[in-house]
Amino acid sequence: MKLEGNIKSSSYLPAQGFKIKARTKNVRNYLFFLFCLLSALMLGVVLFCIVLFIGKTGLLVFKDVSVMEFFFSTTWEPYDGKYGAAIFILGTLSLTALTMCFAVPLSLALAVFIVEVAPDWVKKILRPMLDLLVGIPSIIYGYLGLTLLIPLLRNITGSIMGDGLLAASLVLTVMVLPTITRISDDAITAVPKDLREAAYALGSTRFQSIFRVILPAAKPGILTATVLGMARAIGETMAVVMVIGNTAQIPGDLLTPTAVLTSNIVMQIIDVQFDSTWNYALYMMAFLLLIISSLMILMIRRIRGKGE
Amino acid sequence: MNEQIFRKYVVRRKSPIAIDKIFTYSLWLVASMILLLVTFLLIRILWNGLPGISLHFLTGLPDEIEAGGGVGPFLFNSIYILLISMILSLPIGIGSGIYLAEYAPKNHLTGFIRTSVESLASVPSIIFGLFGYVLFVDIFQIGLTILGAGIALSLLNLPVITRVTEEAIQAVPTELREASYALGATKSQTIWKVIIPAALSGIITGSALAACRAFGESAVILLAGGTGTSGIMWDFNPMSQGGTLPVHLWYVQSEALVEDAKQIADRSAAVMILCILLINMIIRLPILIRDFRMWKH
Numbered sequence: 001m002k003l004e005g006n007i008k009s010s011s012y013l014p015a016q017g018f019k020i021k022a023r024t025k026n027v028r029n030y031l032f033f034l035f036c037l038l039s040a041l042m043l044g045v046v047l048f049c050i051v052l053f054i055g056k057t058g059l060l061v062f063k064d065v066s067v068m069e070f071f072f073s074t075t076w077e078p079y080d081g082k083y084g085a086a087i088f089i090l091g092t093l094s095l096t097a098l099t100m101c102f103a104v105p106l107s108l109a110l111a112v113f114i115v116e117v118a119p120d121w122v123k124k125i126l127r128p129m130l131d132l133l134v135g136i137p138s139i140i141y142g143y144l145g146l147t148l149l150i151p152l153l154r155n156i157t158g159s160i161m162g163d164g165l166l167a168a169s170l171v172l173t174v175m176v177l178p179t180i181t182r183i184s185d186d187a188i189t190a191v192p193k194d195l196r197e198a199a200y201a202l203g204s205t206r207f208q209s210i211f212r213v214i215l216p217a218a219k220p221g222i223l224t225a226t227v228l229g230m231a232r233a234i235g236e237t238m239a240v241v242m243v244i245g246n247t248a249q250i251p252g253d254l255l256t257p258t259a260v261l262t263s264n265i266v267m268q269i270i271d272v273q274f275d276s277t278w279n280y281a282l283y284m285m286a287f288l289l290l291i292i293s294s295l296m297i298l299m300i301r302r303i304r305g306k307g308e
Numbered sequence: 309m310n311e312q313i314f315r316k317y318v319v320r321r322k323s324p325i326a327i328d329k330i331f332t333y334s335l336w337l338v339a340s341m342i343l344l345l346v347t348f349l350l351i352r353i354l355w356n357g358l359p360g361i362s363l364h365f366l367t368g369l370p371d372e373i374e375a376g377g378g379v380g381p382f383l384f385n386s387i388y389i390l391l392i393s394m395i396l397s398l399p400i401g402i403g404s405g406i407y408l409a410e411y412a413p414k415n416h417l418t419g420f421i422r423t424s425v426e427s428l429a430s431v432p433s434i435i436f437g438l439f440g441y442v443l444f445v446d447i448f449q450i451g452l453t454i455l456g457a458g459i460a461l462s463l464l465n466l467p468v469i470t471r472v473t474e475e476a477i478q479a480v481p482t483e484l485r486e487a488s489y490a491l492g493a494t495k496s497q498t499i500w501k502v503i504i505p506a507a508l509s510g511i512i513t514g515s516a517l518a519a520c521r522a523f524g525e526s527a528v529i530l531l532a533g534g535t536g537t538s539g540i541m542w543d544f545n546p547m548s549q550g551g552t553l554p555v556h557l558w559y560v561q562s563e564a565l566v567e568d569a570k571q572i573a574d575r576s577a578a579v580m581i582l583c584i585l586l587i588n589m590i591i592r593l594p595i596l597i598r599d600f601r602m603w604k605h
Contacts, residue, residue: 025494032496036411039403043470044424046463047431053442054435110342113335126343128592133346135517135584137524139554140577143561144349174349177342205328228430235432237527238558262434266527269438274446286438293430297423 051290058284064277070284076248078268078278085285087248091165091260092234092289095244098169098254099176099233104226106173107180111222112210114181115188127185133178142242145171150243159255163245166254171239176229183228187221188214223303231296235289237262261285350581357578360571366579367541370556375568379556379576381537385454386552388544389533390523392458397465398515404466405473405511406499429467433527436464440532454550457533464528465518472514476507509594516591520584526554535559553580 061070065083073084114126149170150162191214199209215222245257246267259267265282272279368378404421412418440460444450480503488498504511533550535558537543551559557576560569 025497029494029496032499033411036403036407039400040407040412040421040470042400043404043428043466044421046466047424047428050431050435050439050463053439057442106338106342109335109338113339117332117335118339122339126339128588129343129346131517132584132588135520135524135588137526137554137580137584139524139526139557140353140580143557143573143577144353146561148349148352174345205324207328207331208324210331231430231432235430235434237432237434238530238554242558242562262432262527265434265438266530269441269531283438286435289432290435293432294427297426297430300426 054283054287054290057280058287059280061277061280061284063280065281070281074250076264078272078281081277083277083281085261085281085288087250088259088261088264088285089288090250091244091258092262092292095165095168095172095240095260096230096233098165099172100226100230102169102173103176103180103229103233107177107225107229108184108215108222110177110181111184111188112215114185116206116210116214127182130178130182130185134182138175138236138239139242141171141175142239145239145243153255157255161245161257162255163243163257164251164253164255165244165258167243168240168260169254171243172233172236175236175239176232179232180225180229183225184218184222187218187225190221191217220303224300227296227300227303231293234292234296235262237266241266261289353574353577353581356574357576357581360575361578365575369539369541370537371566375566375571377566377568377572379553379572379579380541381539381543382551382553382556382576383579384542385533385537385550386523386554389454389458389461389529389550389552390519392455392546393461393465393522394515394519396459396462397469397518401466401469401515402473402511405470406477406504408470409474409477410495410499410503425467425470428463429471433464433525434531436460437528437531439463440528444532450547452532452534452549453547454533455546457529457550457552458546460528460532461522461525464525465522468518468521469511469515472518473507473511476510476514477503479510480506513591516587520587523583523587524554524580526552526558529555530558 061083064081070083070085071089072086073082074086075082075084076087110126114123118126145167149167153159153167154162195213195217196209199213204212240260241263244259244263246259246263247257248259248264249256251258265285269279269282272282365378366383367380369380370382371377404425408418408421408425412421437460440456440463444453444456444459450456484502484506485498488502493501529550529552533552533555535551535555536549537551538545538548553576557573557580560566560576561573566572
């Protein structure tokens, strides 16, 4: 008994202190793990909440509007209770397609130039410049489009307005160009040197080696870049709002004002009552955007799966 | 006969080289045109806006009717909201980045988290704005506020910060980890004292880029923060309206009645470009210094 007391009171105290220290160490270790796990789960929770709230609110529109009308009718007259979103869906799709037509060849040319042709000092200017461009606020691109591009388009084509798909797609092209270029640049840089050397050793010119060897080898990366650029073009709001004209009509040509999903949402959401069909229709359009962007992620995964 | 073969050979040999030349020159042409265009755009913004920027413009109150108003509250809100969003998203983003890089076992949960990060990263920013709108205007009924805008914006930052943290940590050599474990450190001690310091520059660069994006974001702020401000300078109340500089630029050029709306828009654009340039310069400073030293030696 006395011995035990001795042990407890005096000689083993340091060891006990050490034990407590070790225990707090373990607790801390565990708490930190818990913090990291919860943060990671938080991201899942956020995504779930977004899908839940946007989807739940959006699907309410089908209480008053039939699915057929919402997706296929081109009459968007909320004051008369007509909620056909086909104009905006078509607008978003055609705007994205047009943007990609401009942006992909340009970005690819620029990426190939940076990796294969440009001397080092040009690379050192171009790469940071592109990184800087990714960070420039979209509203500034929109503002430039409004003050520079639209007057220019009016002068060249002689049209009255100048707003429309062409102006929007040109602005978007400048916006997605750095994104697509930088990712393709990485993909092309990652092509093994052996492939290049083998192509040159067989006597091919730079042109031939780029088109027959390097670009095919970098294809998965370039496709990923394209899809990411598309995702950015589809979701872009403020820059598009400023140059598209915001009129719910099917454009006869590229210079007629029209509207896309994002621009229509942002122009109308502030003014509508929260629990109205109009509001639900806007949320359904947002939900549609969400679905499209998840489809893009699936596409990227498919591409990556093939690449590996 | 011989000549024919020779000619055929020469023609076939020569044309790829000619094509290659044309191709190379056109690449130079495309690249220099893009570079010129971009430089022209940047210089034009600064040229139009910089001369009008004064302390009065940067800190003065906006005026709805008369010319000569400033953008003080908007600039203040921009920085305030950016700070709120970074304070909220940095710990969570870095925490989940650490989880994905250091802890995550190969199971369905990890797969689910990775999918969430990827999906969140590609969600259009307007969706985050709408989400903030539902959450704060409809469910919590606090209206359009600085706090709401900051929280909605932090959701936009989260996936970006998570991804850059994960990448930066994965780039830390395994030897460092092993050395730390060999010295008897626990996992959390290793992460805190070895891995994070080693990955810090990558995390900071990535977060600064995320901050750049958040600073210029307008769709989220428009829906979750509104277009106005409380109308007072240095208003720290997070429940007042959270209009920021990008939103103000949009408002001024589309709806304002002020006669100098164009000048205000030009100057706001220049202020934003300056801020972005500044953030970029600060990020690049260490790299530039290193390059400069190497060049000197």
